[in-house]
Amino acid sequence: xxxxxxxxxxxxxxxxxxxxxxxxxxxxxVCAVFLxxxxxxxxxxxxxxxxxxxxxxxxxxxxxxxxxxxxxxxxEIREMLKSDPSVGTVTFxxxxxxxxxxxxxxxxxxxxxxxxxxxxxxxxxxxxxADGRSMDIDLPVITGLDEKDVExxxxxxxxxxxxxxxxxxxxxxxxxxxxxxxxxxxxxxxVLVWMDPGTLIRVGRDxxxxxxxxxxxxxxxxxxxxxxxHQIDLRFDRQIVVR
Numbered sequence: 001x002x003x004x005x006x007x008x009x010x011x012x013x014x015x016x017x018x019x020x021x022x023x024x025x026x027x028x029x030v031c032a033v034f035l036x037x038x039x040x041x042x043x044x045x046x047x048x049x050x051x052x053x054x055x056x057x058x059x060x061x062x063x064x065x066x067x068x069x070x071x072x073x074x075x076e077i078r079e080m081l082k083s084d085p086s087v088g089t090v091t092f093x094x095x096x097x098x099x100x101x102x103x104x105x106x107x108x109x110x111x112x113x114x115x116x117x118x119x120x121x122x123x124x125x126x127x128x129x130a131d132g133r134s135m136d137i138d139l140p141v142i143t144g145l146d147e148k149d150v151e152x153x154x155x156x157x158x159x160x161x162x163x164x165x166x167x168x169x170x171x172x173x174x175x176x177x178x179x180x181x182x183x184x185x186x187x188x189x190x191v192l193v194w195m196d197p198g199t200l201i202r203v204g205r206d207x208x209x210x211x212x213x214x215x216x217x218x219x220x221x222x223x224x225x226x227x228x229x230h231q232i233d234l235r236f237d238r239q240i241v242v243r
Contacts, residue, residue, distance in 0.1 A: 039069045039097050048104030057081055061102060069094050086128050109136060111166060114143045115150065125159050138177040140166065144185035158185045165190050165203055168212040199228040204235040214240055
């Protein structure tokens, strides 16, 4: 009986001592990671193209120097960096033990905005100020708005409509850089100006997918008949009016 009790005590020690040791080790690791300065951020570097204001953005990111490299608030840093409208995406790399790298990618413009000054706009409708940067002159131009319109929800909604039509044209196989000259916003309606021969294409204010689909269906036959007419009206159900 005494021997059995000694064996139970030995088994008990074998079962419970390793988890206790693991807990102590884990506590030591947690202490080293979070409660000492061993993983304190000493440097934050911001990388991106030369068109981005890297110096000013890096200076702003510097407020997080001294934070723990594992708990530094990446979402807050991302939000701060993306407050510059030219910044599209932000990714991070922790370089242990003391460095954090931020990699920026520019917003990619899909159209120009003809405001008081020419500006670019990306597929999400974010206006990208020129700030002396070179712009892609082959992009279609969105017209019909001014600076005050862009600051209003209604103006941003109309830009969204123009960009929706632009995206559908690409989806249906058109090349806006080669074929589309202008996207004119006429009130709540969208009017396209085709590059050659300057045909006006009235798309309307909604139902854009069905209307661009109709245009895609008749486009080859219209070209074969000697070129596009002066005006194409897509606003009517189940028909296209040409003039």
